[in-house]
Amino acid sequence: MRGPISKSLLFIVLLLTTQISIAAQVWQKPSGNYKFDCGRPGGSLILYATSDPKSFNPIVAKETSTTQITSYLFEGLTRVDPRTLKVIPNLAKSWQNQDGRRWIFHLRKDVYWSDGHKFTAGDVTFTFNNIIYNPKIPTGTRDIFTIEGKKIKIKAVDDYTVEFILPSVFSPFLRALSQDILPRHKYLSLVSKDKFTFSMGLDSKPEDIVGTGPFRLKKYLAGERVVLERNPYYWKKDACGNNFPYLDEIIFIILPNPETALLKFLEGELDYYSLRPQDLAILGPRKNKDFTIYNAGIAFGSNFLVFNENPAINPRTKKHYVEPYKLRWFRDKRFRKAVSFAVNRRKIIEIVMNGLGVPQYSPLSPANTLFYSDNVIKYLYDPAKAKDILYSLGFRDADSDGVLEDKHGNKLEINLFTNANSPERITIAVLIKEDLGSLGFKVNFMPLDFNNLVTKLTATFDWEAVIIGLTGGIEPYFGKNVWSYKGDLHAWNPTKKALDDYELKIDDIFNKSAKTLDMAKRKELFNEWQYIVSDNLPFIYTVQGYSIYAVRNRFGNLFPTVYGGAFSEIERVYVLDKAKK
Amino acid sequence: MIIYALKRLGYSIPLLLGVTFMTFLFIHIAPGDFLSELKSNPQVSRQAIKLYEEKFHLNEPLLNQYLIWLKNILKGDLGYSFSYKAEVKNVIASRAKNTIILSLSAIVFTWIFVIPLGIIASLHKNKFIDRFISLFSYLGISSPSFLLAMVFLYFAYISGLLPLGGMRSLRFYELSALGKILDIAKHLVIPTIALSFASIASLQRIMRANMLEVLGSAYILAAKARGISNTRILYVHALKNALNPMITIFGYQFSSLLSGAALTEIIVGWPGLGQVALEAVRKQDLYLVMGSVIISGVLLIAGNLIADILLAFSDPRIRY
Numbered sequence: 001m002r003g004p005i006s007k008s009l010l011f012i013v014l015l016l017t018t019q020i021s022i023a024a025q026v027w028q029k030p031s032g033n034y035k036f037d038c039g040r041p042g043g044s045l046i047l048y049a050t051s052d053p054k055s056f057n058p059i060v061a062k063e064t065s066t067t068q069i070t071s072y073l074f075e076g077l078t079r080v081d082p083r084t085l086k087v088i089p090n091l092a093k094s095w096q097n098q099d100g101r102r103w104i105f106h107l108r109k110d111v112y113w114s115d116g117h118k119f120t121a122g123d124v125t126f127t128f129n130n131i132i133y134n135p136k137i138p139t140g141t142r143d144i145f146t147i148e149g150k151k152i153k154i155k156a157v158d159d160y161t162v163e164f165i166l167p168s169v170f171s172p173f174l175r176a177l178s179q180d181i182l183p184r185h186k187y188l189s190l191v192s193k194d195k196f197t198f199s200m201g202l203d204s205k206p207e208d209i210v211g212t213g214p215f216r217l218k219k220y221l222a223g224e225r226v227v228l229e230r231n232p233y234y235w236k237k238d239a240c241g242n243n244f245p246y247l248d249e250i251i252f253i254i255l256p257n258p259e260t261a262l263l264k265f266l267e268g269e270l271d272y273y274s275l276r277p278q279d280l281a282i283l284g285p286r287k288n289k290d291f292t293i294y295n296a297g298i299a300f301g302s303n304f305l306v307f308n309e310n311p312a313i314n315p316r317t318k319k320h321y322v323e324p325y326k327l328r329w330f331r332d333k334r335f336r337k338a339v340s341f342a343v344n345r346r347k348i349i350e351i352v353m354n355g356l357g358v359p360q361y362s363p364l365s366p367a368n369t370l371f372y373s374d375n376v377i378k379y380l381y382d383p384a385k386a387k388d389i390l391y392s393l394g395f396r397d398a399d400s401d402g403v404l405e406d407k408h409g410n411k412l413e414i415n416l417f418t419n420a421n422s423p424e425r426i427t428i429a430v431l432i433k434e435d436l437g438s439l440g441f442k443v444n445f446m447p448l449d450f451n452n453l454v455t456k457l458t459a460t461f462d463w464e465a466v467i468i469g470l471t472g473g474i475e476p477y478f479g480k481n482v483w484s485y486k487g488d489l490h491a492w493n494p495t496k497k498a499l500d501d502y503e504l505k506i507d508d509i510f511n512k513s514a515k516t517l518d519m520a521k522r523k524e525l526f527n528e529w530q531y532i533v534s535d536n537l538p539f540i541y542t543v544q545g546y547s548i549y550a551v552r553n554r555f556g557n558l559f560p561t562v563y564g565g566a567f568s569e570i571e572r573v574y575v576l577d578k579a580k581k
Numbered sequence: 582m583i584i585y586a587l588k589r590l591g592y593s594i595p596l597l598l599g600v601t602f603m604t605f606l607f608i609h610i611a612p613g614d615f616l617s618e619l620k621s622n623p624q625v626s627r628q629a630i631k632l633y634e635e636k637f638h639l640n641e642p643l644l645n646q647y648l649i650w651l652k653n654i655l656k657g658d659l660g661y662s663f664s665y666k667a668e669v670k671n672v673i674a675s676r677a678k679n680t681i682i683l684s685l686s687a688i689v690f691t692w693i694f695v696i697p698l699g700i701i702a703s704l705h706k707n708k709f710i711d712r713f714i715s716l717f718s719y720l721g722i723s724s725p726s727f728l729l730a731m732v733f734l735y736f737a738y739i740s741g742l743l744p745l746g747g748m749r750s751l752r753f754y755e756l757s758a759l760g761k762i763l764d765i766a767k768h769l770v771i772p773t774i775a776l777s778f779a780s781i782a783s784l785q786r787i788m789r790a791n792m793l794e795v796l797g798s799a800y801i802l803a804a805k806a807r808g809i810s811n812t813r814i815l816y817v818h819a820l821k822n823a824l825n826p827m828i829t830i831f832g833y834q835f836s837s838l839l840s841g842a843a844l845t846e847i848i849v850g851w852p853g854l855g856q857v858a859l860e861a862v863r864k865q866d867l868y869l870v871m872g873s874v875i876i877s878g879v880l881l882i883a884g885n886l887i888a889d890i891l892l893a894f895s896d897p898r899i900r901y
Contacts, residue, residue: 055666055667062622063664138633139629140626140629201665201666202667221749222852223676223679223850224850224852225751257850259848260850263734264745264746449863450613451611451613451614451618452611452613454613455613455617457621458620458621480623481626482623488620489621
């Protein structure tokens with residue numbers, strides 16, 4: 001049954017994604033010359049969101065639907081420069097540190113909250129001591145600021161100086177400090193009444209959502225739109241001495257269906273559209289465009305194939321999580337290499353991404369210009385080589401039924417899962433199934449509900465092979481939960497015991513990286529990690545696409561980046577004079 | 582009659598208990614829970630997940646959770662939505678009104694067409710007009726509403742006559758009261774037609790069959806023999822009886838007031854409950870699912886009750 005279904009699926013995909021040969025001309029790379037003009041105030045920017053925010057609480061709610069709104073409302077002591085990806089000052093104008101443990105931050109004195117109150121050191125200590133470290137508030141943020149099980153000691157030295165004493169040297173610290181800061185005067189009483197977790201919800205009055213960001217909440221209509229307005233107290237000024245931001249309003253229209261968003265963009269109602277690969281065929285060839293398509297570069301994030309190497313016995317069923325004979329295949333690095341050689345990544349790029357992608361071999365995306373290393377083992381498509389490796393491992397098709405058997409006569413049959421809500425991953429899975437099928441694998445592919453898949457990966461461990469992805473950030477250390485064998489998301493081996501020496505080595509690298517402040521040395525460590533992963537293939541990476549945005553030609557100071565999106569420095573974006581409505 | 586209605590309401594209590602418990606059970610049996618997404622986030626520790634479990638009472642035994650929920654329901658408290666971190670009552674209330682506007686509009690639009698089309702088709706049985714209406718029926722029954730919505734949106738884009746989805750235009754709050762009504766009406770056109778198309782198509786077939794059955798019955802022949810005018814036979818004697826089964830169907834439609842439009846809502850970006858309920862089921866946002874289930878259940882029971890009462894008025898054979 002499964003065979004024909006996946007075949008027809010592939011056929012449909014092929015029909016829908018006709019190759020675009022003109023692709024190179026329809027988009028442009030964002031200008032490399034980052035010169036910002038002094039803009040003019042006024043006008044609005046109309047964006048869309050695929051679902052409602054879940055809350056306006058930046059500590060408790062972390063879904064993209066929420067953070068894409070809250071990132072305009074709140075700011076941290078530091079921020080990430082969207083072009084260089086380096087950490088730069090923000091609410092803190094400078095800092096000192098001698099031994100990597102004691103940090104002194106000097107706050108800006110010209111910052112006001114969006115309700116007109118002054119921003120001081122008390123707000124910083126409140127955010128950390130009363131909210132993030134508050135055991136009654138459930139938040140993943142606490143884990144980022146918990147170093148080897150200990151808290152950071154945070155103290156206000158005076159109104160504009162904050163002291164952080166770390167339990168030990170922690171090099172990702174400055175980057176973590178882009179953490180949003182919340183106003184003490186507004187939320188202290190909610191925190192002390194233990195009501196903070198359920199506060200700042202969607203039914204809040206706009207004046208109850210207070211941040212230091214360039215915009216503040218104006219109106220929220222459930223299921224329809226979120227309207228943000230200029231924060232009149234915003235502290236940043238342009239080179240000509242005018243106040244940022246320039247835009248009066250940002251409107252997010254909530255459109256769950258991307259086709260409807262595309263129509264609305266074409267009609268002119270939306271100023272922005274984030275392109276899926278198939279949209280380029282529609283938007284690219286249009287004549288007299290009043291919009292520009294930007295290709296900001298390779299995106300963050302990844303899709304990879306992982307085999308279950310868990311040797312443990314299920315305490316409930318008293319059986320192995322993975323059949324011992326299959327475990328022997330999966331645990332063999334040469335077997336995983338054969339699979340990697342068998343994956344035709346070019347074909348995946350043509351079919352899934354319309355030719356707009358690159359093969360991936362490192363756990364990091366090339367978008368991560370600070371840490372990405374090209375010095376990894378690359379598995380160029382080579383089915384003959386894959387076949388040779390399988391042959392040398394003893395796989396033969398003894399009964400000539402088209403499916404290989406191992407030395408002991410077990411058929412090379414694998415169950416492959418991925419999450420059903422990602423059409424991209426389903427197509428990748430179908431293509432990999434075909435690639436492996438032509439080598440003599442029998443792959444049973446089944447898309448599963450996302451929650452079901454996560455339960456299998458993290459709790460019940462009843463899976464053999466999975467295609468899944470991780471959203472990537474800049475700091476590799478924050479992936480420690482995945483890469484350290486002690487981590488909770490060490491998917492291929494959840495036993496918390498290292499099965500291979502390379503797992504010990506990776507754990508060591510991650511620990512060292514947190515203690516090393518020197519950027520060049522950290523980069524070396526993570527280069528080694530990337531090489532080890534590409535050599536041992538606990539994850540067999542597939543392909544990475546580009547970030548492509550279409551933006552109407554009415555805005556100045558537009559420098560789309562992969563990290564910051566189409567409107568990287570939102571406070572600088574302004575409506576061009578002739579385009580004013 | 583009042584005693585009958587009260588009895589019916591009494592019977593509906595075990596029904597609601599059954600429906601809600603089954604829903605509760607199924608959400609628990611389904612693999613994973615609301616926290617699965619958090620569990621897949623590398624930056625969230627097991628301790629943080631535990632704290633969430635405690636806050637949401639996800640670590641208690643199933644029956645306890647259900648009983649706590651039931652106790653709160655009786656106090657009028659539908660619980661908290663995990664993902665919105667707000668009271669289910671408020672999440673549903675913010676959306677339900679919009680869905681009801683759309684569903685009512687679709688129901689009215691449907692019935693405006695169903696009865697006349699059914700009568701016309703039955704009076705011109707097997708003639709061109711009947712065949713034409715049949716053709717339209719087959720088309721309507723076989724095209725899903727979300728597909729129609731997409732097609733209509735595309736036509737709206739080409740013609741520029743109607744808004745492309747949503748419920749209110751951006752300038753809504755600057756409009757006069759009349760302007761506001763017209764604005765919503767304009768946005769209603771596409772989803773209303775898309776939602777009604779299939780039900781008009783199938784219900785007018787039922788209406789046609791009812792009419793044909795009644796017109797062929799002995800008492801109509803008797804009426805004709807007595808020399809009663811055709812118009813009178815048709816609109817007074819035949820129609821009233823042909824309508825009886827339709828009243829029951831009308832009652833059933835009430836149950837779909839809040840849940841029948843989900844896919845269409847998503848396509849046209851209508852800010853209704855369907856979207857929220859669907860996402861809640863997918864993410865296993867337990868109490869939000871329970872909230873929408875109990876409201877749909879109540880509407881189903883109320884719809885059936887209304888239909889039965891209406892039937893008693895229209896059909897003298899039925900007495901409670």
